[in-house]
Amino acid sequence: MIRPEIIIKVYQPSDKVLKEILTGIEEEGILYKVITEVMPQAETILGQTASGISQLEVGIGIWGERTVLYIKKIKDKPLFITTTKHRALGQNAARYVKGNPLIEI
Numbered sequence: 001m002i003r004p005e006i007i008i009k010v011y012q013p014s015d016k017v018l019k020e021i022l023t024g025i026e027e028e029g030i031l032y033k034v035i036t037e038v039m040p041q042a043e044t045i046l047g048q049t050a051s052g053i054s055q056l057e058v059g060i061g062i063w064g065e066r067t068v069l070y071i072k073k074i075k076d077k078p079l080f081i082t083t084t085k086h087r088a089l090g091q092n093a094a095r096y097v098k099g100n101p102l103i104e105i
Contacts, residue, residue, distance in 0.1 A: 003033070003055070004031065004055045004056050005030070005031035005032050005033045005054065005055065005056065006025060006031070006032040006033075006054060006058045006059070006093050006094065007032070007033055007035060007051070007053055007058075007059045008021065008022075008033065008034045008035065008050060008059070008060040008061075009035045009037055009046035009047070009049055009050040009059065009060070009061050009062070010034060010035070010036055010037065010061075010062040010063070011037045011039075011040055011041055011043075011046060011062070012063065012064060013062040013063070013064065014062075014064055014065045016086075017062060017064075017065050017067060017086045018034070018062060020086035020087040020090065021060060021062070021067065021086050021087065021090035021093075022034075023090065024086070024088060024089065024090025024091035024092075024093075024094065025090040025093060027090075027091060027094075028090075028091055028094030028097075028098065028100075029094070030056075030093075030094035030097050030098070035050070040063075041061075041063070042061075042063060043061040043063040043066045043067060043068050044061060044068055044070075046061030046062065046063065046068075047059050047060055047061025047067075047068040047069065047070040047078055048070050048075070048078075050070065051070040051071060052072055054072070057072035057073060058072075058093050058097055059072070060089065060093055065083050066081075066083055067081070067083070067089055068080065068081050068082075069081075069092060069093050079096070080092060080105050082105050085105045088103055088104075088105045089105060091103060092105065
């Protein structure tokens with residue numbers, strides 16, 4: 001069964017970063033799935049790939065402390081990139097799914 005969820009692809013994520021992103025998504029009440037990559041990939045590739053496999057068409061890529069939010073419909077660039085505002089990035093991913101206004105990062 002395919003669940004409607006935000007896909008988060010990670011390569012060696014900071015525990016703090018991952019926790020903040022997941023907290024932001026959970027606060028908005030949206031499901032997510034974390035997929036760990038074993039080969040190095042840039043956060044942009046991780047996020048773009050994640051949005052392509054998400055039924056919600058929303059993906060997050062994390063490498064260390066660098067994070068990106070991709071929307072499948074916007075293929076050429078990420079919606080958000082951050083190295084500090086991780087909780088807000090998670091919230092914005094979920095807010096996009098719900099059709100709510102995004103918050104500033």
